[in-house]
Amino acid sequence: MAALDRADTFIVDVPTIRPHVLAMATMHSQAMTIVRLVDGDGVEGLGEGTTIGGLSYGEESPESIKSAIDTYILPVLEASDISRVGETMARINACVRGNHFAKCAVESALLDMAGKRLGVPVSELIGGGRVRDTLPVAWTLASGDTARDIAEGEQMLAERRHNIFKLKIGKRAVRDDVAHVGAICKALGDRASIRVDVNQNWSEPQARLGMAMLHDVGCDLVEQPTAGDDIAAMARLSQGQTIPLMADEALHGPRSALRIAEAGAASVFALKIEQSGGLFATAQVAAIAEAAGLGLYGGTMLEGSVGTAASAHVFATLPQLDWGTELFGPLLQTDEILAEPLHYADFALSVPTGPGLGIALDEDKIAYFRRDRDGPRLHAVTTGA
């Protein structure tokens, strides 16, 4: 039996190392909603709820994640035995609909505490347990400028940090975007895998043209070219094109995963712990993909180190992770909020080995970056597309 003793939910704004240009927003900083739970024995659990560009990516914002946790989820935790993670999450699911990002942050904190109590990493508490200690990590080239992207890619290859690159497209005309991708494939493509993410910004005819052209210039994968809620269009594209289509925004947990798999609407799933509704739900999405013969990729919502560590623990349980991961979120930020940063080397991220998530916050950094600190504030800065 464990009872909740203290909880703190706060938003942390950390600048990005350069503007990050996506089809729907340009990021200059990242806002992470961190939840810290402490039980009666002083065991602490951490979770993170993070999205991209305020409300421009999905239906939850940093502020709504905090409000859902404080107003509706904490009262459930106060009345629960929080050592029983599955039961506690079932109680939360019974009285809070949707709000997957908020639930994921809380489930992550509960699993962090459970792992610490049991003396095992969170990865041993998910699915069949941990099967790998390192994860291949992609980097997103999204400066908005082709020459700068190529220089950045060269630097990542020289440092042996990344040899998988995702390009954010969908903002410009299809042919201009393909020219940008083609130039990067030509410069880096024999030493790296180049993929694109359209973030739903193409119509079906644009996607038909774009996917065919992208295949011809040497691109390996197209992520969410069209609207995530139009499964029929995704199925037509996925079955009619040679280049593989990866589902991202279309995936919201096991039910949507089953619908997409049944419809043949993707050949790869981008797994995201927040979009799926938590770490357990992500493992269920992965199981559906594996049963359907689909490829797996470990996705990110550009979380900082807490959410990235939680994602890494889930992805470390997957025997087949054919497309690698993109768990580079902490590297996009100017400052690290962990006492000891996550370890990136040789094109891979090391999955933490300590009990729970295996991480601890840097309290000085948190005091400085939390939005509700005293003194001058850095507000999340995001410009529209």
Ligand SMILES: O=C(O)C[C@H]1C=CC(=O)O1
């Ligand atoms: O996949 C997305 O849409 C979100 C994200 C992942 C990498 C990146 O740069 O943005």
Ligand SMILES: [Mn+2]
């Ligand atoms: Mn995506």
